[in-house]
Amino acid sequence: MRVAPHHHQMEQSDNKVLKDGITFDDVLIAPAYSDFTPENADTGTQLTRSITLNIPLISAPMDTVTESGLARALAQEGGIGVVHKNLPAERQAHEVARVKRSENGVIADPVILGPDASVAEASGLMAEQGVSGFPVTEDGTSQGKLVGILTRRDMTFLSGEDGAARVGEVMTHENLVTAPSGISPIDAESIMTRARVEKLPLLSEGGALAGLMTMRDLENVRNHPHA
Structure with a gap:
């Protein structure tokens, strides 16, 4: 990882320790050599002993984030969505069923x-x-x-x-x-x-x-x- 020389100085106040701050634009991940092409890259991740994800992405179980729509989209790409619990049990089951209604077509x-x-x-x-x-x-x-x-x-x-x-x-x-x-x-x-x-x-x-x-x-x- 390389950090660009430019940085933002944080103001010192109330005896706080003066530190440097960086943003996403200040960080560059330098590519390294690999002996395989991107389409052959394996991004599989072992989530549990019995569950393997094809991509390492899990959505947060928040009521502003994950219901059946996002969970289905993640599942289609190989990830997993965790439906939030701010719902009655019947509604939670309904949201999960909408995601799992189809398997292999x-x-x-x-x-x-x-x-x-x-x-x-x-x-x-x-x-x-x-x-x-x-x-x-x-x-x-x-x-x-x-x-x-x-x-x-x-x-x-x-x-x-x-x-x-x-x-x-x-x-x-x-x-x-x-x-x-x-x-x-x-x-x-x-x-x-x-x-x-x-x-x-x-x-x-x-x-x-x-x-x-x-x-x-x-x-x-x-x-x-x-x-």
């Missing part, structure tokens, strides 16, 4: 609706969960048979008076595009591209809903390889 436990749910309820959940669509099963659970998928596009031309309409009346239920659970992100993206859909429900061998892939999540995986 697969939403393992997507929010599911039943066909009898109201459009108003679906719209509220979209805003609350920060998503743009839901799988719809016969009984509104992951064990039920998939009968449709509701997306924001299905609700585009509904008026305010249609809030009481049932999800089953407006969802897409014909020619549903699905894939088996365990499908690779590359194959899933290929299916969605060919079918021109943005959401791909994943089904188990027994036909139960096993997860959901979205084009947006797959793009995030591709654009953030260190997540």
